[in-house]
Amino acid sequence: MRKIAMTLTALSLTLGTGLAAAPSASAATPCPSGAVCIRETDGSILNKNIFYSYGAHNLDNVTGYRVVVNNQTGGAGFQECKGYNGTNCSAVYRWVGEYSAIDYTPINSLVLVR
Numbered sequence: 776m777r778k779i780a781m782t783l784t785a786l787s788l789t790l791g792t793g794l795a796a797a798p799s800a801s802a803a804t805p806c807p808s809g810a811v812c813i814r815e816t817d818g819s820i821l822n823k824n825i826f827y828s829y830g831a832h833n834l835d836n837v838t839g840y841r842v843v844v845n846n847q848t849g850g851a852g853f854q855e856c857k858g859y860n861g862t863n864c865s866a867v868y869r870w871v872g873e874y875s876a877i878d879y880t881p882i883n884s885l886v887l888v889r
Contacts, residue, residue: 803873806844811853811887813879814842826853829887831861840876847871847887854886861886 804820806812813824816839826832829851845853845868852869856862861884868874 803842806846808846809848810846811885812844812846813837813885814844816840820844826885826887829889831856831884831886833859833884834879834882837882838880839878841879842876843874843885845869845871845874849889852888854888855882856884856886857881859883 803814803818806820807825809827811826812820813834814820815824823835824837843853843855845851847853850869852867854861854864854867856864858864864886867888
């Protein structure tokens with residue numbers, strides 16, 4: 776359900792402003808196998824935004840519309856949290872692949888779960 780809502784949001788942003796919220800697939804840096812990554816607005820992935828270990832990860836200066844890539848294996852997922860240290864979190868997202876861009880300004884941590 777979240778993926779559909781985010782796709783519709785990104786689509787409305789794209790159609791409404793004429794600007795794409797997410798980078799093109801050809802410009803995007805791949806997310807390593809076994810990781811969850813947050814893309815920069817230009818499609819690159821900074822080392823500080825590649826997460827491998829289970830548990831909470833506080834975000835540093837991640838704001839604006841960002842694309843998250845879940846490239847974990849074995850059905851592992853992640854949660855987006857408004858609080859630091861994995862508090863006030865969303866449901867667990869287990870779909871593998873690239874999620875539609877959402878505003879990460881209110882998101883302060885990610886939690887990787889088995």
